[in-house]
Amino acid sequence: MSAGRIASTRLSGIDWPANLLLPILALAALPFMSFSTWLTLTVAGAAMGMMLFLMASGLTLIFGLMDVITFAHGAFISLGAYVATEVVGALPGMAASHSWVASLAVLAAALTAAILVTGVAGLIFEIVIIRRVYGSHLRQILITVGGLIVMQELLVTVWGANPIPVQKPAALQGSVEIAGAAIEIYRLVAVGLGLAVYAGLWLLLSRTRLGLTVRAGVENLEMVEALGFRVKRLFVGVFVAGTALAGVGGVMWGVYQGLVTPAIGPEMMILVFIILIMGGMGSVGGAFVAAILVGLITNYSGFLVPKLALGSNILLMVAVLLWRPRGLFPLVKS
Amino acid sequence: MADRDLLQLDRVVTHIGAYHILHGVDLSVRRGRVTMLLGRNGAGKTTTLRSIMGLWKPRAGAIHFDNARIDALDTPDIARLGIAYVPETMGIFSQLTVQENMKLAATGGRFDPARLDDVFRFFPILKTKWNDRAGLMSGGQKQMLAVARAIVEERRLMIIDEPTKGLAPAVIDQLIACLLELKARDTTILLVEQNFHMARSVGDDVAVMDNGVVVHNGLMADLAADEALQTRLLGLNLGSHQ
Numbered sequence: 001m002s003a004g005r006i007a008s009t010r011l012s013g014i015d016w017p018a019n020l021l022l023p024i025l026a027l028a029a030l031p032f033m034s035f036s037t038w039l040t041l042t043v044a045g046a047a048m049g050m051m052l053f054l055m056a057s058g059l060t061l062i063f064g065l066m067d068v069i070t071f072a073h074g075a076f077i078s079l080g081a082y083v084a085t086e087v088v089g090a091l092p093g094m095a096a097s098h099s100w101v102a103s104l105a106v107l108a109a110a111l112t113a114a115i116l117v118t119g120v121a122g123l124i125f126e127i128v129i130i131r132r133v134y135g136s137h138l139r140q141i142l143i144t145v146g147g148l149i150v151m152q153e154l155l156v157t158v159w160g161a162n163p164i165p166v167q168k169p170a171a172l173q174g175s176v177e178i179a180g181a182a183i184e185i186y187r188l189v190a191v192g193l194g195l196a197v198y199a200g201l202w203l204l205l206s207r208t209r210l211g212l213t214v215r216a217g218v219e220n221l222e223m224v225e226a227l228g229f230r231v232k233r234l235f236v237g238v239f240v241a242g243t244a245l246a247g248v249g250g251v252m253w254g255v256y257q258g259l260v261t262p263a264i265g266p267e268m269m270i271l272v273f274i275i276l277i278m279g280g281m282g283s284v285g286g287a288f289v290a291a292i293l294v295g296l297i298t299n300y301s302g303f304l305v306p307k308l309a310l311g312s313n314i315l316l317m318v319a320v321l322l323w324r325p326r327g328l329f330p331l332v333k334s
Numbered sequence: 335m336a337d338r339d340l341l342q343l344d345r346v347v348t349h350i351g352a353y354h355i356l357h358g359v360d361l362s363v364r365r366g367r368v369t370m371l372l373g374r375n376g377a378g379k380t381t382t383l384r385s386i387m388g389l390w391k392p393r394a395g396a397i398h399f400d401n402a403r404i405d406a407l408d409t410p411d412i413a414r415l416g417i418a419y420v421p422e423t424m425g426i427f428s429q430l431t432v433q434e435n436m437k438l439a440a441t442g443g444r445f446d447p448a449r450l451d452d453v454f455r456f457f458p459i460l461k462t463k464w465n466d467r468a469g470l471m472s473g474g475q476k477q478m479l480a481v482a483r484a485i486v487e488e489r490r491l492m493i494i495d496e497p498t499k500g501l502a503p504a505v506i507d508q509l510i511a512c513l514l515e516l517k518a519r520d521t522t523i524l525l526v527e528q529n530f531h532m533a534r535s536v537g538d539d540v541a542v543m544d545n546g547v548v549v550h551n552g553l554m555a556d557l558a559a560d561e562a563l564q565t566r567l568l569g570l571n572l573g574s575h576q
């Protein structure tokens with residue numbers, strides 16, 4: 001990317017064309033369906049997008065700061081989903097209660113447990129595998145594909161190969177009617193959680209010294225070290241945070257699907273990688289926008305041309321890359 | 335134990351990948367003095383500085399800072415000894431503001447007001463651009479920021495790699511003024527510089543490298559006065575290239 005281009009997109013403060021893509025896409029779908037259908041699909045798309053964002057945000061942080069490509073991320077998503085089956089299964093009374101508080105408490109307990117379990121698993125994975133392959137993408141890909149297989153086998157060993165059902169907590173099962181459209185409550189919760197995580201990451205990155213270090217490290221890691229920051233420790237923290245976010249995404253997705261298999265996470269990785277590439281590898285904001293784009297496109301095209309559901313995402317990615325070869329919000333590296 | 339100079343390299347050997355770059359570098363930087371490291375393009379000056387900072391790990395030899403061995407330490411731990419490094423590429427974080435760049439260089443992100451005043455006196459433009467993205471500044475302004483990061487705190491050693499590269503004469507004069515004031519305060523500086531005018535203005539001691547070894551040590555004033563020596567060591571008569 002030329003310096004002029006960076007200057008022009010930065011000077012104005014906000015990169016309008018990239019930010020407007022999302023509302024334009026949403027509005028473009030409106031003429032093809034009734035308003036209530038559109039609203040249902042848009043909320044469903046946003047909810048799916050937010051869950052995808054939870055899965056993708058950790059991966060994009062890991063790539064952006066550590067320059068590490070990991071294919072094992074899907075296994076952490078699956079692990080989070082299995083933790084959800086355990087926690088929801090262990091609290092049958094609360095999960096069946098129609099009280100809001102009880103239902104949200106069950107979900108919160110599942111999320112907390114998943115953060116702990118996937119975070120610890122991520123820590124072990126970083127120490128045993130990732131830190132040995134810094135600097136070599138080929139070795140990272142090979143060894144993390146191996147790690148993915150090992151982790152999936154471990155999941156099968158613990159939870160078996162058969163799908164395990166998990167129920168949404170009772171108060172989150174129904175839907176509410178908004179403007180003539182039936183909106184699933186769980187989807188609204190997913191949107192809320194996704195927004196909260198995005199806001200939290202944004203605050204962390206833009207308002208704290210740790211975030212400042214991460215942003216500087218994304219651009220020039222060597223210089224951050226030369227200024228006295230112990231980047232290796234930061235790496236461990238980022239990897240653990242990234243896998244914990246995968247666990248959060250896994251809980252939300254597993255409960256949403258209602259059935260958890262070892263492949264539930266890896267299945268999502270095609271979309272997750274599309275999001276990373278489309279948003280700009282390493283960019284959290286880019287992953288956020290791209291995840292919602294993918295969620296919306298999947299739902300609109302699933303309604304209009306069901307056969308094109310996955311294909312439409314790939315088409316969108318190709319179109320975005322023709323327009324911006326490094327994604328919507330590319331990182332600047334030096 | 336014999337008292338060493340503040341920074342001392344003994345027979346430092348550094349490889350970059352498959353390439354053998356430094357073939358046993360001996361170099362001393364004395365306390366409170368400005369040591370110039372000169373040499374032709376590709377002589378190994380940058381590699382020497384990167385070896386000191388631990389950005390390349392020397393394969394043999396020893397590096398002592400204040401009588402303690404540092405060549406096995408990680409880069410952040412070397413920096414924390416009080417060594418500031420201004421790389422040839424400046425290492426500016428272009429996505430961050432000038433202020434954020436400076437904050438990263440200050441311990442705990444807190445500025446010493448007196449030091450900050452110094453910075454703004456040396457480089458007033460940084461005050462004007464304080465809240466702008468560093469990437470939007472000119473090359474000369476970025477170089478000022480790179481030096482400013484190094485002086486935002488009291489350092490025990492400053493290592494600066496070719497600060498005048500590609501800069502306009504007016505900017506070079508500003509940098510020289512800054513270095514002269516630091517020198518007057520007994521700051522210890524190791525400076526790589528191709529600009530002989532600057533080298534002569536600020537240097538006390540000089541080491542000249544060629545082909546990955548130091549081939550000459552002496553006083554900067556002696557080298558500046560001896561054109562034949564300059565021609566032999568540096569390959570061209572730099573005295574006329576100011």
Ligand SMILES: Nc1ncnc2c1ncn2[C@@H]1O[C@H](COP(=O)(O)OP(=O)(O)OP(=O)(O)O)[C@@H](O)[C@H]1O
Nearest residue numbers: 350351353355373374375376377378379380381382
């Ligand atoms: N990353 C690298 N990989 C391979 N060789 C390198 C690398 N960096 C430097 N070299 C080689 O090492 C030698 C010394 O390079 P170095 O950058 O230390 O020289 P220098 O004295 O700083 O030169 P200049 O005045 O051009 O900055 C050169 O021959 C260069 O080609």
Ligand SMILES: [Mg+2]
Nearest residue numbers: 379380381422
């Ligand atoms: Mg150099």
